[in-house]
Amino acid sequence: MTNTIIFDLGAVLIDWNPKYLYSKIFQEDAEITQFLENICTSDWNEEQDAGRPLQEATDMLVAQYPEHKENIKAYYGRWKEMLGGAIEGTVEIFRELKDSKKYKIYALTNWSAETFPIAQERFEFLTWFDGVVVSGTEKDRKPFPSFYQTLLDRYQVKPEEAVFIDDNLRNIHAAQEIGIDSIHFTSPEDLRAKLKERGVL
Template identity: 40%
Template sequence: MPIRAVVFDFGGVLFDWNPEYLYRKLIPDETERRFFLSQVCNGAWNIQQDGGRSFADGEAALIAEYPQYAEHIRAWLVRWPETLAGLLPEGVALMEKLEAAGIPLYGLTNWSAETWPYAWNNYPLLQRFGEIVVSGHEKLVKPDPAIYALMQSRIARHLPDITPAELVFIDDSHINAEGARRVGWHGIHHVDARHTEAQLRELGLEF
């Protein structure tokens, strides 16, 4: 079946987000910084905020365990904009090629509801997507099948007869791309824009 819509992840595809950008300033020692980002404010902790937990609760849990890092833990939210270096030009160029070809574009992101407003207010590019599902708003995170089903239902507002096989999802996480495949979508593990573009063309998209 032809692809009728493309769904983008944001971090690592269109946005250059990395907590290292902030914590290089706060923790100059590489060994200590590696410990902090792998054992304290790590991916498992952050995904809970992406899933709807408040930063107040997330911070309290960590500070109780690592009181010596209280200031650095609070900085994750307070100085969050410093973890976002801006847009990734090659990813944006790919998005704009698809947009120019009239291919409907949607967004599906694991992103905290508390930090999302900063991105929405500062990056007008986001307002060009037909629908965006933000995990923190929905209290669901990729690769839960329920979040892909929710995304498809939002797309169906615009394309009422859309089927899973007509959707392709681009994500820099192999696990999340595979999650899309498990629900019948096409999933592309984004490594760079050139390879992603080639895979989209292999799927029959013309742009």
Template identity: 40%
Template structure:
């Protein structure tokens, strides 16, 4: 029986995408794609998710690619422009889960400074959670199993009583190996339908 629902944040609870910033900056999705695949890459962002200083990583990347210095700077100073609100339907769904007695937790790869400063206080959905584990504070990212175990130990949870929802299949693989039930997030409506099998 599922007692706990564990939710990822980015693109599960809140809409985050670097393209929201860089499509505007470059005036072209194709150019933004190139920049995000070659300069401000997902691998580079993962360093900040694991707790590296945004300021330090930006400066180091600017030294490596001085011709892109101003665009790299925006990854820090314009970071808020990558956000587009709560994922439709998720606030009401999380509220309903709470009302039916389920404990709700967050497990997310996010830079702790950006999350605590800009995100957490801006979106009421985070106020519904019973607890959360943020990669930047733990210095380890999903899908490393250590961060899942931190969640279980910190909140005294059992994996077999917990359902983990994430939009990244790689993160679900680790969760399943540890005994979690899992759902790949596509939309709030799809999640609502799939939850019937577990709750």
């Protein structure tokens, strides 16, 4: 029986996208794609999510690509501009789950410990969770099993009693491998339907 819901944050509850910033810096979509796929890559960003200091990460790339110095420095210097709004449909689902008082609700997020406070200031619903596990703080991240285990152990959650929601299939598969029923997030409407199928909503 499900008694615990575990949410990812980025692209599930919070609209975060580096393109929001770099569309102000570059004129062409192809330039944005080139920069984010080859310079400030998702793999590079994930190391900050796993605890690497932002300044160290920035300095490393500037040394490699000095011709892109200003654009690299903008990544964290103007990080707030990558934040869109809340994904309201998912926030409404969160609110319904919280109001039902049937579930413990946690967040398990790949997020830099240095930028997470910015999100906390902006999104009031981050205070609704019964607990939040942030990769940058733990110096561990999805999809490593140890990161999921941190949440399970800290809050005495049994895998078979939880549902995990994430937009990244890699993270979904990792959760399933340790016995957590998981929903691949594609839209609030699809999430609502899948939670209803499980009798959660």
